[in-house]
Amino acid sequence: MRSFLALDDIDPGELHRIVSRSVEVLDQREPLRHELGGKVLGLYFAKTSTRTRTAFTSAAVRLGAAVVPYGPADLQLNTGESLPDTGRVFGAMLDGLVMRTAGPLADMRLVASAGGLPVVNAMAAEEHPTQGVCDAATMLRHFGRVDDLSVLYVGEGNNTAAALGQVLSAYRGVTVVFATPKGYGLDAALLDALRKKGSEMDSRFHETHDLASVEIEADVVYTTRWQTTGTAKTSADWREEFRPFHVDDTMMSRWPEAVFMHDLPAHRGDEVGGSVLDGDRSLAWEQAWMKYGSAVAILEWVYCDSANSGAPESGQETTRRTD
CATH class of the missing domain: 3.40.50.1370 (Aspartate/ornithine carbamoyltransferase)
Incomplete structure (x- = not known):
C-alpha cells in the first residue's frame, strides 16, 4: 500500500x-x-x-x-x-x-x-500536494526544466503555497519568494523546513510582506484566490490588507519576461486582473489542463x-x- x-x-x-x-x-x-x-x-x-x-x-x-x-x-x-x-x-x-x-x-x-x-x-x-505536482509539471513543460527557476508567489500562505514550496524544494538552484500580507504568511515551521531543505539543494526560500522589496528576476509570478476553500480571514478589513497583492499589468511589468500562473478558480478584480489571467503570458489554463x-x-x-x-x-x- x-x-x-x-x-x-x-x-x-x-x-x-x-x-x-x-x-x-x-x-x-x-x-x-x-x-x-x-x-x-x-x-x-x-x-x-x-x-x-x-x-x-x-x-x-x-x-x-x-x-x-x-x-x-x-x-x-x-x-x-x-x-x-x-x-x-x-x-x-x-x-x-x-x-x-x-x-x-x-x-x-x-x-x-x-x-x-x-x-x-x-x-x-x-x-x-496534487496541486504542487501540477505546478511543477506546468513549469517543466513550459521551460523544459524546474531547476534554477525563480518564482514569486503573491498572496496568502495557504495550502497551495505550502505545496508549491514543498515541490520546488525537491529541485536544485530554485529561488522562491512568498510575498504575503502580514498575518497571512506561511507557517513558520514550514518556512524554516523549506529553508533547511533549500540549503542542501542550493535553493533559497524567502518570505516578505512588502512586495515592493522583491528584487528577484522572476521567471514565474504565481497567485491564488484570496478566499481559499475551507478557510476564513481573521480580520474584517482583510480585503484592504490583501489589495497591495493584486496582480495586474502594472505589477507584471516589473517582470516583463515572467509567465503568470494561477491554480484557479480565479476572482477577476480580486487577486488578479482579467487582462493578466487571460493574457498571452498566462499559463493558468494549461496549468488547469x-x-x-x-x-x-x-x-x-x-x-x-x-x-x-x-x-x-x-x-x-x-x-x-x-x-
Missing part, C-alpha cells in the same frame, strides 16, 4: 519522475493502458472542486478503474460515525480513496491506516509505479512544447 499524502513523504527522485510523467501524459496522443482495470476507487470530496475532482475521475476511468463518488453530505460521518470506522468500511470495499477535506492531514493518515488502503490527498488544511496529467501520474505511482519508467531526472531537459 502506498499513499500520496504529503510531498515531503516522497523521495525527490520519485517526485521528479511523477512530475515528468505528468508532462508526458499531457503530450502523448495514444490512449492510456488500463493499468487500473478491475479496481474500484472512491472519490470523497467534502469541499468544492472542479479541476481536481474532474481530473481524478477522468484519470481513473481512462486507466480502467470504476469510480464511486461521495459528496459532503453522503457519508455517515455526518451522523457521528468515526473516521477509523469509515476507513475500515472503505478498506473492505474499495481499492483506494481520493480525499478532499478542510480538515488536517492527520485525518487522511487515519483513514489510510484504519482501512489499509491507499489514500490520495486531494487537499487538506496544511497542503495541496495539467491537473489531468498529474492525476494520471499520481495514480500510476500509487498503483503500478509507471512513473518510474523512462522519465528524466532533475537537471535533464525536456523539449518545450506549446499549443
